[in-house]
Amino acid sequence: MSTPPDEPARSGNFLRTIIERDLEAGTYAGRRFAGSPGDAAHHAAGAPDPARIRTRFPPEPNGYLHIGHAKSIWLNFSLAAEYGGICHLRFDDTNPEKEEQEYVDAIVEMVHWLGYDWVQGGARHLYFASDYFGFMYRAAEALTEAGLAYVDEQSAEAMRASRGDFGTPGTDSPFRGRPAAESLARLREMRAGLHADGAMVLRAKIDMASPNLNLRDPAIYRIKRATHHNTGDTWCIYPMYTFAHPIEDALERITHSICTLEFEDQRPFYDWVLEHLADLGLLARPLPKQYEFARLNLTTIVTSKRKLRQLVEEGVVDGWDDPRMPTLVGLRRRGYTPDSLKLLAERSGVSKAGGWIDYSVLDIALRDDLDPKAPRAMAVLEPLKLELTNWDAEVGAGRLLPCSAPRLQSRPEAGQREFTLGPQVWIERDDFAENPPKGYHRLSPPRTDAAGNALPGSRVRLKYGYVIECTGFSRDGAGRITAVQAVLVPDTRSGTPGADRVKTKGVLTWVAAHDGLPAELRLYERLFTEDQPDGGERDFRDCLNPASRRVLQGFVEPSLAGVAGDQKFQFERHGYFVADRVDHAPGRAVFNRITALKDSWAKQP
Ligand code: ATP
Ligand code: MG
Numbered sequence: 011m012s013t014p015p016d017e018p019a020r021s022g023n024f025l026r027t028i029i030e031r032d033l034e035a036g037t038y039a040g041r042r043f044a045g046s047p048g049d050a051a052h053h054a055a056g057a058p059d060p061a062r063i064r065t066r067f068p069p070e071p072n073g074y075l076h077i078g079h080a081k082s083i084w085l086n087f088s089l090a091a092e093y094g095g096i097c098h099l100r101f102d103d104t105n106p107e108k109e110e111q112e113y114v115d116a117i118v119e120m121v122h123w124l125g126y127d128w129v130q131g132g133a134r135h136l137y138f139a140s141d142y143f144g145f146m147y148r149a150a151e152a153l154t155e156a157g158l159a160y161v162d163e164q165s166a167e168a169m170r171a172s173r174g175d176f177g178t179p180g181t182d183s184p185f186r187g188r189p190a191a192e193s194l195a196r197l198r199e200m201r202a203g204l205h206a207d208g209a210m211v212l213r214a215k216i217d218m219a220s221p222n223l224n225l226r227d228p229a230i231y232r233i234k235r236a237t238h239h240n241t242g243d244t245w246c247i248y249p250m251y252t253f254a255h256p257i258e259d260a261l262e263r264i265t266h267s268i269c270t271l272e273f274e275d276q277r278p279f280y281d282w283v284l285e286h287l288a289d290l291g292l293l294a295r296p297l298p299k300q301y302e303f304a305r306l307n308l309t310t311i312v313t314s315k316r317k318l319r320q321l322v323e324e325g326v327v328d329g330w331d332d333p334r335m336p337t338l339v340g341l342r343r344r345g346y347t348p349d350s351l352k353l354l355a356e357r358s359g360v361s362k363a364g365g366w367i368d369y370s371v372l373d374i375a376l377r378d379d380l381d382p383k384a385p386r387a388m389a390v391l392e393p394l395k396l397e398l399t400n401w402d403a404e405v406g407a408g409r410l411l412p413c414s415a416p417r418l419q420s421r422p423e424a425g426q427r428e429f430t431l432g433p434q435v436w437i438e439r440d441d442f443a444e445n446p447p448k449g450y451h452r453l454s455p456p457r458t459d460a461a462g463n464a465l466p467g468s469r470v471r472l473k474y475g476y477v478i479e480c481t482g483f484s485r486d487g488a489g490r491i492t493a494v495q496a497v498l499v500p501d502t503r504s505g506t507p508g509a510d511r512v513k514t515k516g517v518l519t520w521v522a523a524h525d526g527l528p529a530e531l532r533l534y535e536r537l538f539t540e541d542q543p544d545g546g547e548r549d550f551r552d553c554l555n556p557a558s559r560r561v562l563q564g565f566v567e568p569s570l571a572g573v574a575g576d577q578k579f580q581f582e583r584h585g586y587f588v589a590d591r592v593d594h595a596p597g598r599a600v601f602n603r604i605t606a607l608k609d610s611w612a613k614q615p
Pocket of ligand 2: 070
């Protein structure tokens with residue numbers, strides 16, 4: 011089975027090999043860290059870094075985190091913990107247009123929910139890339155002065171056209187050869203707001219013929235009049251992401267900068283920026299290194315922020331925290347636990363090879379996590395009334411029989427739950443069959459078989475209660491079955507001597523009518539019917555599962571009175587459920603099914 015989720019992941023992954031090699035070689039030994047992010051001089055004046063490595067989780071605060079982010083969070087925080095390092099939470103908020111405080115708050119809440127913290131030894135390692143705008147601009151001026159960057163005044167179209175493509179080298183901009191002093195003057199004018207948005211950009215001067223298109227003089231600063239959530243209107247020029255990111259890492263003295271594979275082609279530029287800024291004395295060595303791993307792709311979900319937003323805005327789901335959403339707020343509301351997400355992250359592996367992980371891996375992780383700890387309870391999802399017609403004779407009119415069951419079979423110390431059996435009981439509608447199919451071991455009435463033999467009604471055990479024998483059933487005018495009748499079989503009460511004298515093949519879960527709590531039970535299935543909903547040419551909305559949610563009105567056993575939102579249970583025979591953190595309230599029980607006890611998805615047509 012699994013490693014205990016609280017322990018750092020132990021399975022091999024190539025990042026661990028790299029870190030161990032670096033630690034052995036002393037690559038990062040003797041580094042100084044001044045206690046806060048800063049340039050070379052700042053850190054040189056600091057103390058030796060107590061962290062053996064530094065990693066970071068760098069979300070852009072432009073949307074809600076999803077399950078893919080959980081993998082990145084797990085990877086960065088658990089590697090740091092495992093090797094005596096520190097992981098920073100850094101908001102990569104250099105793009106002024108799409109970022110909002112609402113997302114910052116939600117991300118902080120979710121990283122905490124996953125069980126991670128950025129306070130280490132009294133220092134709080136939560137950073138905003140926008141706090142580095144001053145340094146980034148200084149770096150841009152330094153590169154320009156050194157002749158390593160120039161202001162290009164070509165139109166955007168001309169710049170695109172001169173970039174070439176895979177087969178064709180690009181051509182130099184007419185502004186490429188301008189004197190450094192002229193570029194610097196222009197850059198200062200850009201900064202001072204003397205030019206219109208898009209009129210010119212600052213470009214790194216690298217190689218217009220490079221086989222790596224990202225090295226064909228990439229833009230590093232652009233003019234954009236936009237109010238930033240943190241810096242307001244202080245800036246009208248903003249750094250490009252590919253320039254900003256390596257600088258953020260270096261200012262924070264990150265050692266291992268872990269990202270997903272789509273940034274592999276950016277690595278040479280990442281190194282170019284850092285090497286030159288270190289040569290210019292602005293950034294401290296040793297410099298961070300970027301490493302890429304394959305992103306987590308889970309079948310039957312989409313994770314693109316744009317598509318998730320569409321689902322919310324078009325009303326396909328009820329909101330970002332709809333229990334069918336792969337957002338962390340959605341997964342939390344559905345009942346998935348932090349440990350189940352970490353198990354998924356670990357089991358999906360850390361490698362360079364992309365691929366799709368079956369969604370069932372998440373459900374298996376959830377079951378592995380909850381099986382030893384979720385208290386058991388009985389629930390009836392689709393109720394049918396069962397009347398025990400010999401109750402008064404067998405038990406006594408007005409009497410109830412106390413029953414008890416373990417909260418957790420595997421841990422007797424968790425104690426017992428108490429409830430009572432009475433003359434009227436709710437059972438599942440499909441636990442009764444008027445004409446039972448072959449092999450059906452639940453309730454069926456007395457009948458005559460094809461050969462004309464009279465067969466008695468079937469016998470089953472009401473779990474923790476009594477053996478009963480079915481005697482008949484009732485219908486309403488429309489032919490719908492409204493109740494089933496049965497008799498208690500004497501001397502078969504669970505827990506009494508000789509109770510197993512009468513053998514039954516079927517054991518039914520039930521909730522007594524007199525003390526069962528009415529409950530709304532929300533059953534969820536995959537939101538999409540295709541493994542790769544946004545694969546190929548398909549519009550992901552064309553494969554929505556129309557039956558992704560069923561809402562039932564049922565009953566749960568009285569021991570569940572007073573449970574709070576977020577508490578999780580295994581409803582015997584039905585799966586794992588959570589009290590809905592939004593709608594569950596005193597007097598209104600609402601439970602979400604997290605997952606069934608077994609995977610049934612694969613069997614569906
Ligand atoms: P999306 O593409 O869904 O909008 P993003 O990559 O733009 O996500 P960021 O906020 O930039 O979102 O991501 C923060 C971190 O999470 C990055 O380091 C990114 O590589 C990582 N990340 C995002 N999606 C996944 C995924 N599916 N698997 C692993 N890591 C991921
Ligand atoms: Mg991104």
